[in-house]
Amino acid sequence: MALTADVAAELVGLGKGQPDRYLLLSRGGLRQLVDALGSLELSPDRLMRYEDKAQKYTIDLQAGLQQLNGVQVEQLVRFREPAGGEAARRTRQQQVISGLQQQLAQPTHLARLPDLVRQLRSGVETNLSEAEVLSLLAATLGQSKPIRFASLPLEPPAEPAQALRQLKREATLPLWPSP
Template sequence: MSKAGQELGNRARKAPRRTYLLVLATATLGLAGGIGALNLVWAQADPERTGAHQAGERARLSPPPTRPITVLLIGSDADLLGQARNGAAPSGPANSDALLLARVDPAGALRLLILPADLAVQLPGEKPPQSLGSLYREGGPALASSSVAALLGLESGQPQRYVVVPRAALRSLVDGLGGVEMNLEQPLRSTDKTQNFEVDLQAGLQNFRGNQVEQMVRFLEPSLGEQGRRIRQQLVLEGLFQQLSRPEQGSRLPELLTQLAPQVDTNLSTGEALSLLSAATANPKQIRFDQLPLARPSKADQPLRQLQKSAAVPLWPKG
């Protein structure tokens, strides 16, 4: 077992009677405390520069954070925020089928870590491990954030922010940016009658609209499984940041974020989101994708991935 896994396991042994509600309450309090501390990270808005007539300038004028900020992005497999059921097969409660940690450093590269939704997590007081992607269903952003922090050995208070993005919000984001240009190396085709969902994407360099990007990130090929999905998630992220970094997007971002606000769940204010986007897209060539040290599956049909036993915490960020 990795040191990160031992940390979660030790917590379970030290507090075998700790209930799920106590774990969730502790995680929620941790998020609330982090929000108070972050008031010192962003410069306060100038009241003389606020107002609707300034909306086009806010993307440029939002000052960057004064130190690195880590954000957990949770992609929900429900179509809309608050939907009790997912849009996947098998049908059930909404899970997170995509998780991403983003570390925005105003003085360095943007660090991105795609987290495997099928990564094994041992919760305190729970005997069988469960997938990282199921934690959002069990305890929302608070439980997902605290579990990611424990697994990776993040510093206290991290991740400081979270964003939950259901599928409709992803489509709205892509369409609001005018599409995303990507080069798909091979065609993707599948039909799932249980979900009433079809994937039909041609290979080649093209501008993908929101529904096509959704097809790309939802497509699950038998040979690569979740690994192939993570590869396509990285392709989409690269395309999104390239599109966000274009000069003409600066004036669109405030209005786009306003439109997306009711579609997502986040503890980021609009000003903070603009600040992070401004810092993250300042140099699109300074984007670094990191990977977790995953152990090789012991068998072909192993349902959950494990971290390497020799992995030392903190697992991220390194270097």
């Protein structure tokens, strides 16, 4: 987490020691959250099939509007098709985040937020207190504007299997406006 925080701070122009708080929702935590909410209504844009025998992992989702359980939502956010690549996966991940925001903002779920936060502790890695998590949730769910997503302008990989990429030289810092 410390390395990720340092890289994020450098990329977006934060001061030394920032960000000082973090929250990481694991895939297991995502499954737990969706299942605790009952399901999540989403509309996969296409048929998604994939099998990885080494990981013993299968993705099998139909296209169209449907109620997805936690395992299916995980499949949706993990699916990476050759044609759409990482950009299509990010779009689906953003749809899931927006869907979770809408679902959590429903009055029946708002009353359950403290219990949900406690229930999800095993699937979350954070240095935030329970009160801070609830405060952030309240601020996020109380907004009338949808969550805004942004991507970093990265150089293409130098080699086909290269995992890390550099920020494009023409990118200016900070990349996001100050609040």
